[in-house]
Amino acid sequence: MASILIKNIGTLVTGKLESPLRAADSIFIQDGLVQAIGNGLAQAADQVIDANGITAIPGLIDSHSHPSIGEYTPAQNTIGWITNYMHGGVTALISAGELHLPGLPLPPDARTALSVAIVTKKCYDNLRPSGVKVHAGTLLLVPGLTQKDFDEIQSLGIKLVKFIFYDYSLLPNGEANRYVDWAHARGIKVKIHSGGVSRSGVSQVAGFDMVQKIRPDIIGHITGGPIPMPEADMLRIANETDCFMEICTSGNYRLALSLARAVKANGRYDRVLIGTDTPGGTGIVPRGILREIAFLSAVGEIPAEKSICMATGNVGRAHDLNLGIIEEGRPADIVLLHKITGSVSKDALDSFAKGDLPGISYVIIDGVVQVAGRSQQTPPPERAASESCC
Template sequence: MATLAVVGAGTLVSGDLAHPLIEDADTVLCADGVITAVGRAADLAAQVAAADRVLDAAGATVAPGLIDSHGHVTFGDYSPRQKAVDYLEGYVHGGITRTISAGEVHVPGRPRDREGVKALAVAARASFDAYRPGGMRVHAGNVLLEPTLTEEDFAYLARCGVWLAKFGFGAYEKAVDGVEQIRWARAHGLVVMCHAGGASAAGSASLRADDLLALAPNVCGHANGGPTSMPDADVDRLLAESTMALQLIQAGNLRAALRIVGRALEEDALARIVVGSDTPSGFGVIPLAVLKTLVELSALGPLDPARAWALATGNVADVWGLPAGRIRVGAEADLLVLDAPRASAAGTALEAMSIGDMPGISAVVTDGVLRFLASRNTPRATRPATLVR
């Protein structure tokens, strides 16, 4: 049983929106990829002494790894859209420990026929099931809905382990023609995301509030634009008239994102807000996309950084039903060590975020395994983590 102890945390961010900080704790124990204990080093001394690996956070912040709720993966660690290789490993250096596919839209020659659509989703899911680029877990195989799909097709997809679906790229004459497919998908346990806002470069539909309310997906994809945002009144209707999650992305409209968070706070609906990158896209490959969004929401918006962190961790885990996104016993052990960057006016990672500085990531752990010390994409941390043994 492989064990890891992360000790010396000055701050523990929980990933839980209701209780964003873990008080009176500085140590996280992991065994076989799962968090087994959270507490004080003095109380866990025997387990720390027995751990195979000990990572010292040196007084910095320990937080759950970020979950990109909108990644444009294809096959392998390659983006045909930007002709980039090893980009997913680079995203791990940006603190993203797992990615949820928003549909394998950018596969060259993407099939549109009924059998090809199913085959693509099944193959993409299977190909990433045991492949961890840079240690990242990729939840791939998002079936792109087409009007030719039948209810039995969704039963088949579910039997094959496909649990993600996306509406907005199919050959529907009208958006409401997809209501039945979305109902079937949800009935068979698939989490459905809808494209929202203006059409994208990949040829998506343009969907507004009336469409989304009729379709009733689990998630309104990139509510702040992908890249063109919906009108403010449409977002207000989705908050008031539905329970769907609203996704904010880096490759979207910042003004709209800040407004959506403000409105969610007013409506006590912050648990419905999730964060993703919507990259690689026309905006490029952005390893720091999710972290940058959280910094912007913290520095420019109404959220303190620890609560903002939950939008890309615990909230995403809740919406997609993932056993990760929080520092708590039983959760999968995806962890970051981060601190204020060198020369920042801030003293901690959370303080740095609140003034708009990008924190420095000095360690990433996925599945309870230390993947690297010192991110190649963030500034250097003031207090870097060290591997004691």
């Protein structure tokens, strides 16, 4: 596999909250992995990219996505959305369930839910649209699943299950809590749809009490997707639990600001994840993750390099995936970006801090250049990176 040397990086964002910025201007990539990070690296490489002083960040991860079939989304009868998201800096998508499949009975019975998860997982394992890593096959938890079913999804590498359609009036029989135990015993994370009813019309409402009863790992779109739980419930989850909490593009911005203030007060930036909760009724939003980072930075007044961690390293850690961090030995998923001409900001981080989107110049996934020069979805950055000869 080709090697790449990126030189003249202006600012390097790591995706790690404990050290979000690293003083280095070069990254050497080989065999799809970051091999070295430093100043003035000069390794011989097949491709040399002159970053021209702009910013490098980890590839963005959409913590809450709804893939269905390849790049087609039945939610909007549209094709090509994954490539468009990639041009918005997204290098990995985490499925929150393949529930937009046309005609899928909702809620599905146990065999149908399991079958959809298996088929989707196997398809995306075999398909990387524009290089994007699609973590699909998220099992929708419904009554009647067996421990053998959990064995099967574990053997396929499925790492996430989700409560959304489960009839919570059945909680006294203990099945839902057994599901959580079975998942955790197999290294599988549990997500819950929170807040009001979604577009399906049959998702179950869940707030603080349900979270206490089920004890999931990740609260899906805690600030709404589209309808959030009551603000007091959200703040109790923020202050009284250790769950990861998603802020999604599809949600309620008043509550997103309230949550930003709560995590700022309790210092728990490590628990916040950014997703879009699309494709769905909100549409297809290729720049959705960039917009959430800008909102949390500019309106939520969270330092931009930390907001970026919420869409990169935090998401990888929450889902137990080796994603979202620029570090030696990690997958080389890197985005180069800079301020857009006309923005009052001075660079990419300052753009986020002022509420502007930056423009993307390069997207690299597993050490392969997917976007070179400029993105088709953002305006061009004022200064672009370029391939330089040797």
